[in-house]
Amino acid sequence: MSQQVEQLSCREFVELVTDYLEGALPEEERLRFEDHISRCDGCTAYLEQIRQTVAVAGRLTEDSLSPDAERVLLDAFRDWHRT
Numbered sequence: 001m002s003q004q005v006e007q008l009s010c011r012e013f014v015e016l017v018t019d020y021l022e023g024a025l026p027e028e029e030r031l032r033f034e035d036h037i038s039r040c041d042g043c044t045a046y047l048e049q050i051r052q053t054v055a056v057a058g059r060l061t062e063d064s065l066s067p068d069a070e071r072v073l074l075d076a077f078r079d080w081h082r083t
């Protein structure tokens with residue numbers, strides 16, 4: 001069984017967001033990341049939220065992505081995906 005590019009889950013997406021915005025993702029990961037955005041409205045909205053946070057804060061800090069905040073966002077994803 002040979003699988004093509006493994007698709008990113010929403011949880012992985014959230015974990016990669018900071019690296020993506022910092023330009024720290026290897027190209028392969030970045031492509032999977034952008035592929036996920038093109039298919040997932042929830043993550044597109046999430047990415048926009050993070051972008052705005054960065055715009056306001058000037059940069060991404062550890063505080064702006066605390067584990068609690070991540071959990072809240074992941075809960076929100078579950079709602080979005082539950083149709």
Ligand SMILES: [Zn+2]
Nearest residue numbers: 010013040043
């Ligand atoms: Zn997603």
